[in-house]
Amino acid sequence: MSTAHATVKPVSLQGARLPKWAPWGVAATAIAVAVAVGLAAGLHSRVQWGLIAAVLFVLGTYALSAKVEGRRQAKDRVATSLVWVAFLLAVVPLLSLVWETAVRGVKVLDGYFLTHSMGVVADAEPGGGIYHAILGTAQQVGLATLIAAPIGVLTAIYLVEYGRGSLAKAVTFFVDVMTGIPSIVAGLFILSLMLMLDLQPFGFAGSLALAILMLPVVVRSTEEMLKLVPNELREASLALGVPRWRTILKVVLPTAVGGITTGVMLAIARIAGESAPVLLLVFGNNFINANPFEGAQASLPLYIYQQYINSAGSPAAYDRAWAAALTLIAFVMILNLVARGIARWKTPR
């Protein structure tokens, strides 16, 4: 038997490997070739250059790896490179959008711009600011949050902790339906009420429409967070003789509060950029109106739209629109960061 062992060819576990820098090399080559092809064929669009480079990168990786490392490794590398290409395809438009907005937006974005309204400035003239729009957005979004966050969180608590049977199913179904409501429809719904009651546009009407849009997002995210709370914790609390409502209030909610806050913040970020319902219900206003319950108000998305549409091509108005867009993006980004901070701070360790 021992002679039979000796005839078996020793199998090495070590195969040929491409060096670590190989993917970078392939990427650089792909880009270089793509640029050369693009120039030679006279392609003007950089997007086309990028797509050629991406295809070359994936094919090149496969060819090189299949030759050196074998087919199994080559498939692995192709999958990895596809993930990278997909990542870049997703990130490039985002970065380009933020970059474009930042570059164009900083031109007029300064302290004066943030603290003054458009009250005495004609649409086509330079000057003016977005104070009235920031105020309007903050009030409308704040009121919408005051309405939607408690209702949404309570609905989610009902669905996760108590909801059984047909009522819970119906609530879940309608929350799903609400998720799909186009913002203009929410606006029209409130507008029909406003027309019935014979009211003029005012900030709070916008808040109501925004709350309708915000509600399903809050319910969904809170529901997911509450489901993540281990059932053992509920049982531990109940077994101590703690009533159910107190268990929810003192054990379940504190455990999930980080995630719930994040969900509410993301919902706020989602409605802060809504313009359609605001256009219908709040109307827009060049003057400062600090009372959301009476009279037309401005808001950031609406301001951007109106600066663009009413200015007859005036570069000053375009600059203001870009600066307002940058402010809105910054607002949403800061909210996201705050949400992440709270989630990290509150997450049980």
Place this chain on the structure above:
Amino acid sequence: MAKRIDVSGLSAFYGAHKAIEDISMTIEPRSVTAFIGPSGCGKSTFLRTLNRMHEVVPGGRVEGKVMLDDEDLYGPGIDPVSVRREVGMVFQRPNPFPTMSIFDNVAAGLRLNGDYKKSGLADIVEQSLRGANLWNEVKDRLNKPGSGLSGGQQQRLCIARAIAVQPKVLLMDEPCSALDPISTLAIEDLIGELKEQYTIVIVTHNMQQAARVSDRTAFFNLAAIGQPGKLIEIDETERIFSNPSVKDTEDYISGRFG
């Protein structure tokens, strides 16, 4: 302080499925009663009927009588919340509240029930932690999160939390199955001390453990998968492990089962 439990004709259901059928037994105060039997035979379900935790599961339903001294736990007008204050429970996996410190975990039962005097709270927490043999290990870090302790310490923290509300009965659902042998030994020693004051019921898959810690042992079995579990016999632990009266028990204990 400890109370006797008298169960008669108890069946428990999950929706339409009958999980345990017609169980009657007496659980003596100031003693340890162990439940053994194969998985799925209803030991845990039965344990959870003893403090009305069974009905927390959607569709959970119970028929029969459970007398705690002279009160029927399933009688009319009985509040399950008060039952659970009398009959505490320790679970299979240690489950300290992750948002709370060690101190707050032990105080949780009292705080959340709202019936305590602030001045006495620190004393009760210390007593409970001493009672669970954990005081010396955690007295310098009472404000640290409970989830930072080792598995065995966490389980003793859960025991401290359970005894802080001063129950009459302590139910333990496989309290050592997630622990290493040394932590298991610590818990078993603790059970030996706790039985001076409490009625203790413990579910275990470890037959040596049942033989070590319990005074009386109950053997549960089920005829087939999907059939309800039944109590086969309950007797002095020594008798169950040396000379049981039912052949199934002997087969199960000696490993000849199935």
